Amino acid sequence: MLYEINEKIIRLEREGREIIKFNLGDPDQQTPVEIIEAAFEAMKKGKTKYASAAGEARLREALAEIHGVNADNIVITPGSKWAVFAAMYLLLNKGDNVVIPSPHWTAYDLVAKSLGVNVKLIKTRFESNWEVDVEDLKGLINGRTRLIILNNPNNPTSKVMNEKVVEKIVNVANERGIKVLSDEVYADISFVKTKSLIEYEGEHIVVRSFSKTFAMTGWRIGYAITDKALADKIIKLNQITFTNVPVFIQEAALKALELRHQIVKAMRECYQKRADLANKILSDTKLKFTKPEAPFYVFPKSNGLNSEMFALRLLDKGVAVVPGTSFGDYIEHFRISLTAPDNEIELGLKVIAEAFK
């Protein structure tokens, strides 16, 4: 379905139509110039050689300090997606199960499929404030369950998980010897305080990224935080796959960390403003949605909607969204990504609102 929508976008743009793209998880902002310059300086200094598959010591130490762990617990990866893949590749065997609350990012499914692993989805609902029912979770766990994947804050709902629910999930996992992977790539710029999985009991995996926080999506740099044993396995996998994230990119990431207070503040404010605007405009419609607690998404529902057909029709009005079916069994929902330039956001939201007056 996404393919059909993307093809239609390409066709319309070729015809000269301007499309407001609420379909991408890629910020419209440019990478801050100081970060770009740090990469250039590093290249000129010859930081263009093979390097550690774990990541540069200085970057690992800086991240360790931020997260209150040891540098040994940090592995630098080409995007958080690699950290997810690596953990799944290393922890799961063909025929094993992974349990994932839905709606969920499609990449988890695709990795599982590639590894021959079964995905058991815990359906969460707008009507229950997207909360995970821990009894549902328990019912899905069996002898071949090796991993639970949480995405907190969540794509596509922009909902931050209830800490008590996370604690219960972690307890279930700890009791049964199952690892939890918490994908927290939206946490740094969340509108509300989030508690990282690092702060809970047990040896689990946290996945973070520079992509969303610093508008560095295409730089491909993220990291895993985990126990030393799994960290070492990921490092060994890095050695036999991509070797290392370019050192000049790691130097750019170090510069990003140095400037993080100002960049994060600006980024969060920008997305909070957009989310407030979306709240305001969409509240005046028949759409039902939970208020975003983090960037970038709103995931509204309209009873009886066929969001696949809706997404195609909406394109004719110049706005691209993603149907809810791309995130699980959510045909009545669609995802709006507030990553278009500011001047397009209001316009695009009004076109959507018009359809649900």
Next chain:
Amino acid sequence: MLYEINEKIIRLEREGREIIKFNLGDPDQQTPVEIIEAAFEAMKKGKTKYASAAGEARLREALAEIHGVNADNIVITPGSKWAVFAAMYLLLNKGDNVVIPSPHWTAYDLVAKSLGVNVKLIKTRFESNWEVDVEDLKGLINGRTRLIILNNPNNPTSKVMNEKVVEKIVNVANERGIKVLSDEVYADISFVKTKSLIEYEGEHIVVRSFSKTFAMTGWRIGYAITDKALADKIIKLNQITFTNVPVFIQEAALKALELRHQIVKAMRECYQKRADLANKILSDTKLKFTKPEAPFYVFPKSNGLNSEMFALRLLDKGVAVVPGTSFGDYIEHFRISLTAPDNEIELGLKVIAEAFK
């Protein structure tokens, strides 16, 4: 063993000793400044976003033209190593076999081990000019053989394969429905003409890189050339693992291609000079070796040598080499990598020669 050697290098350097490093496959040269500037320009132009998992169309087209294939047959990867991993991941199931002429790059072994795949080595010998015996190959193939990996020119021997032997291997593979992966990362700067596997019959895989040719090891960019069906599978794997090679790195690679005639000429001349010097100095010793036909390595043999003990002892004289056991069953051999700065090459070679007078 490599670990022991690397630890000893670190210890000696901490003590203030200077070590001539003939143990690395990483050129001493810096990435040409025009390439660095192309990356910087691209970053400033905002080429820092998510992009195609196949690679940028312009780069794929430029490479397709160079190799006489279609852009559809090219997939850009984070180093040639990823292309090797991806092909092995996609073609091999647990319990399958891969056949590899030895001496060989250890990464092939490690990937196979990670995938639960059995490696069958074809032993080649200095005494037979490192040629692959096709009868040996046939004897190793069984019903679970899915892949043959060639490394041409070879690391560590710097030997270019005899074209007739390659043709025979390809014929065997084609008859039995086995794919051949040809790792050709040293081909562009080879001293003698090499014939790429692309030019043979059948649907196989060629793996190339910008690393050695343009002194871009740490940039992590290479590519696979293969049939569209496998290319599409690699692209899908890229999508769920690292997403894309940063576009600014691909722009740097495009600049490298633009300047390739002059860069390749200079690079080849530099390594030819070093290889000639190594020939000259080592010919005056008891060491036996085939004349390098490509960068960067010499793989000499001394009858009865324990190269692991030798490599450790040589370190005390300030020179690092890799014992032959790192490339298979070659205890009497060691690998000299002519990637140290020019002023260290003669000095280091003389220290080695002294040991075999």
